[in-house]
Amino acid sequence: SQTIHQWPATLVQPVGSPLSLECTVEGTSNPNLYWYRQAAGRGLQLLFYSVGIGQISSEVPQNLSASRPQDRQFILSSKKLLLSDSGFYLCAWSGAVSNEQFFGPGTRLTVL
Amino acid sequence: KNQVEQSPQSLIILEGKNCTLQCNYTVSPFSNLRWYKQDTGRGPVSLTIMTFSENTKSNGRYTATLDADTKQSSLHITASQLSDSASYICVVRTGGYNKLIFGAGTRLAVHP
Numbered sequence: 001s002q003t004i005h006q007w008p009a010t011l012v013q014p015v016g017s018p019l020s021l022e023c024t025v026e027g028t029s030n031p032n033l034y035w036y037r038q039a040a041g042r043g044l045q046l047l048f049y050s051v052g053i054g055q056i057s058s059e060v061p062q063n064l065s066a067s068r069p070q071d072r073q074f075i076l077s078s079k080k081l082l083l084s085d086s087g088f089y090l091c092a093w094s095g096a097v098s099n100e101q102f103f104g105p106g107t108r109l110t111v112l
Numbered sequence: 113k114n115q116v117e118q119s120p121q122s123l124i125i126l127e128g129k130n131c132t133l134q135c136n137y138t139v140s141p142f143s144n145l146r147w148y149k150q151d152t153g154r155g156p157v158s159l160t161i162m163t164f165s166e167n168t169k170s171n172g173r174y175t176a177t178l179d180a181d182t183k184q185s186s187l188h189i190t191a192s193q194l195s196d197s198a199s200y201i202c203v204v205r206t207g208g209y210n211k212l213i214f215g216a217g218t219r220l221a222v223h224p
Contacts, residue, residue: 043214090155103155
């Protein structure tokens, strides 16, 4: 069966510090991968998606970047965090046939 | 503009009671509509999916309805349990695999 992991689960970082969140998927090959941010009281916002290694599409301009160094690894990064980067970050995957997205457990990021 | 609006924002009910959550969407083209359950601090988990031709879909005590003419969906929870306390998110897919429009969710609290 397929599983999706995210770490860390929670993170508290000072403004201006770098960020690296990791997402890995097991039990599937060549998944589509997604990074979302969920702000309190608002719907999930798609940040990035990837259809293959090294292929990243950005949905909104922002302070963040994404990379896919391996087939089942998706990384969300920032060089300098802003207060507005605080939120709940969710990684998701979908298969080539089914468009259902399966979400990871999420990372709660607090920027102070 | 593609939008998904959910009501109410929050709801408190007593254990054993029924409740209905609403979702109105203005999304075109329409592909399918999913209801997700999201426990606090966790990733969303799919409950039901409906395409244009489906009017109702059940998953245990959860029953979703879809009226494609009025662009409305509802999620009915029967005989609520404490474990039903969560946020319920309505998601409409339009077009390609990355085109998901998320509602802000309804936060349900079931009290003993």
